[in-house]
Amino acid sequence: MSAIAVDSDLVLEARDLHLRFGNVEALKQVSIRVRPGEIHAIIGPNGAGKSSLLNCLSGFYRPQTGSVRFMGGDITRLAPNRRAAVGMGRTFQGIQTYPSMTARENILTGFHNCMRTGMLDALLYWGRVRREEEAFAAKAEEIIEFLELEELRHTVVGDLSYGLRKRVDLGRAIALDPKVLIMDEPMAGMNPEEKGDLARYILDIRDARGIPVVLVEHDMEVVMDISDTVTVIDFGRVIAVGTPAEVRRDPAVIAAYLGKE
Numbered sequence: 001m002s003a004i005a006v007d008s009d010l011v012l013e014a015r016d017l018h019l020r021f022g023n024v025e026a027l028k029q030v031s032i033r034v035r036p037g038e039i040h041a042i043i044g045p046n047g048a049g050k051s052s053l054l055n056c057l058s059g060f061y062r063p064q065t066g067s068v069r070f071m072g073g074d075i076t077r078l079a080p081n082r083r084a085a086v087g088m089g090r091t092f093q094g095i096q097t098y099p100s101m102t103a104r105e106n107i108l109t110g111f112h113n114c115m116r117t118g119m120l121d122a123l124l125y126w127g128r129v130r131r132e133e134e135a136f137a138a139k140a141e142e143i144i145e146f147l148e149l150e151e152l153r154h155t156v157v158g159d160l161s162y163g164l165r166k167r168v169d170l171g172r173a174i175a176l177d178p179k180v181l182i183m184d185e186p187m188a189g190m191n192p193e194e195k196g197d198l199a200r201y202i203l204d205i206r207d208a209r210g211i212p213v214v215l216v217e218h219d220m221e222v223v224m225d226i227s228d229t230v231t232v233i234d235f236g237r238v239i240a241v242g243t244p245a246e247v248r249r250d251p252a253v254i255a256a257y258l259g260k261e
């Protein structure tokens, strides 16, 4: 194997991931390199391995071989909650909000992972807990303003439209001040207006907070519009990496999409 240059500039990097489920080879030698401040889209036909790759990045799937580095450290063996604690924010496919809780309460659940105070500590040092809670309430308020949810902060999430619920979920994901935000098909099921709104918030998160975003997305117009880099996966392999313009004219990408969509 040839030596791979160490690129300390990368926020997140997976190398040579191989992931198998029984006979299914979901990922074969997959690598991805996420640079600071970039919006990095992962695209590919259904079943290509996109969600599997995100799950390897965030620790929900454990690849048989390969490594994942984050902020310069090897996190290949780190559990998902530990990855969240070191700065990986994540949203999942579909709805992950608690329907009977308000928008504000849902956003507050995002702080759970970073509560430094454990159960026993909580009993002994209730003062610190209170201080943490106050800090979280202030941060939740900041997020509510950032996502323009002021009017809805006390609305029960089950009463909100799909697009707004996804926006609350985004608020939950950025509560921890992540160093990277990983999103699986955030726009699936949204109408064009909701997609436009979410695209704007994703760009704002990157621009205002400097958080790089890794997202799987099917809507090619959105991908071409907001991404800096696109990694294309087909049958568990990376078949192209480049700018949106580069991958759009890549013959392997065109071939992968022809006859499938």
Ligand SMILES: Nc1ncnc2c1ncn2[C@@H]1O[C@H](COP(=O)(O)OP(=O)(O)O)[C@@H](O)[C@H]1O
Pocket: 021, 024, 025, 026, 044, 045, 046, 047, 048, 049, 050, 051, 052, 053
């Ligand atoms: N937890 C799992 N158990 C078994 N097979 C899985 C699991 N997750 C994904 N796969 C398989 O891995 C392949 C890639 O799936 P996935 O990563 O979900 O694709 P995509 O997100 O690109 O549609 C598929 O063949 C899928 O059935």
Ligand SMILES: [Mg+2]
Pocket: 050, 051, 052
């Ligand atoms: Mg998927």
